[in-house]
Amino acid sequence: xxxxxxxxxxxxxxxxxxxxxxxxxxxxxxxxxxxxxxxxxxxxxxxxxxxxxxxxxxxxxxxxxxxxxxxxxxxxxxxxxxxxxxxxxxxxxxxxxxxxxxxxxxxxxxxxxxxxxxxxxxxxxxxxxxxxxxxxxxxxxxxxxxxxxxxxxxxxxxxxxxxxxxxxxxxxxxxxxxxxxxxxxxxxxxxxxxxxxxxxxxxxxxxxxxxxxxxxxxx
Numbered sequence: 001x002x003x004x005x006x007x008x009x010x011x012x013x014x015x016x017x018x019x020x021x022x023x024x025x026x027x028x029x030x031x032x033x034x035x036x037x038x039x040x041x042x043x044x045x046x047x048x049x050x051x052x053x054x055x056x057x058x059x060x061x062x063x064x065x066x067x068x069x070x071x072x073x074x075x076x077x078x079x080x081x082x083x084x085x086x087x088x089x090x091x092x093x094x095x096x097x098x099x100x101x102x103x104x105x106x107x108x109x110x111x112x113x114x115x116x117x118x119x120x121x122x123x124x125x126x127x128x129x130x131x132x133x134x135x136x137x138x139x140x141x142x143x144x145x146x147x148x149x150x151x152x153x154x155x156x157x158x159x160x161x162x163x164x165x166x167x168x169x170x171x172x173x174x175x176x177x178x179x180x181x182x183x184x185x186x187x188x189x190x191x192x193x194x195x196x197x198x199x200x201x202x203x204x205x206x207x208x209x210x211x212x213x214x215x216x217x218x219x
Contacts, residue, residue: 006078007093014070014094018101021112022062023047026055035111039204043113045148048206060117066102067121070094075125092179095122099183103190114190116152119183123159126180127166134158146205149194152187160184 023042027034030051034042037050044063048056071094076082078090098118105112123131138155142148160180167177197203 003078007090010070010074010077010090010094011097014074014097015101017066017070018098018103018118019105019107019112020066021102021105021108022066023059023113024108026059026062027051030055041113042108044117045152045206048148049204060120063102063113063117064121064124067095067098067118067123068125069121070098071122071125089173089175089179091125092176092183095119095125096179096183096186098122099186103186114152115187116156119156119187122183123156126163127159130159130162131155142206146207147198147203148206149191149198149203151206152191156184156187 021042023034023044023046026047027037027042034040034046034050038046039049040046044056044060047059071091072084074090074092074094075084075088076090078093079085079087099115099122101112102115102118103112104110120131120135123134134155134157137158138151141154142151145151160183164177164180167173167180194203
């Protein structure tokens with residue numbers, strides 16, 4: 001019973017943490033609203049497009065941190081004897097819940113970002129070295145190919161797939177695998193429009209190096 005209450009509390013607090021959107025907060029500080037610029041998505045890639053790499057990296061860092069903290073909280077609170085033990089259900093519960101909160105924030109009428117930057121934070125807790133490798137590959141892809149949506153899946157797919165394999169080979173609990181699978185499917189669902197744009201050849205590119213013009217209109 002106490003364990004179930006811990007899981008519920010972790011899920012609720014993580015969801016509420018996900019409601020904080022750094023892209024909206026930063027753009028407001030710059031006397032603007034990212035939801036009215038570019039694609040209208042309050043996320044890292046749109047911040048890169050409209051405010052440049054400095055602000056984009058700041059947004060990425062804050063959103064990744066938002067993914068890290070709930071995972072560590074859930075792992076610790078729900079772990080054996082309040083420690084970071086072998087039981088990681090709390091970790092995955094916190095990770096999935098914060099992504100749900102980011103994509104479907106109740107404070108923004110359930111219209112949020114796409115959850116990739118926060119998923120990077122979750123993946124760093126799950127497997128930091130695999131995430132760093134995939135992030136490096138994704139960054140190089142973004143620099144040269146400039147397609148943000150594909151970059152997003154390059155970054156999160158490797159650590160998630162590797163961890164899913166690890167859970168299966170080490171007899172990981174079914175709940176952990178289900179939560180991990182749900183997290184990946186959720187981020188995939190959030191990019192549905194990008195998939196259609198890629199197929200139509202209308203996906204906007206992200207220019208990391210060069211001039212960035214802040215446009216006060218939706219394109």
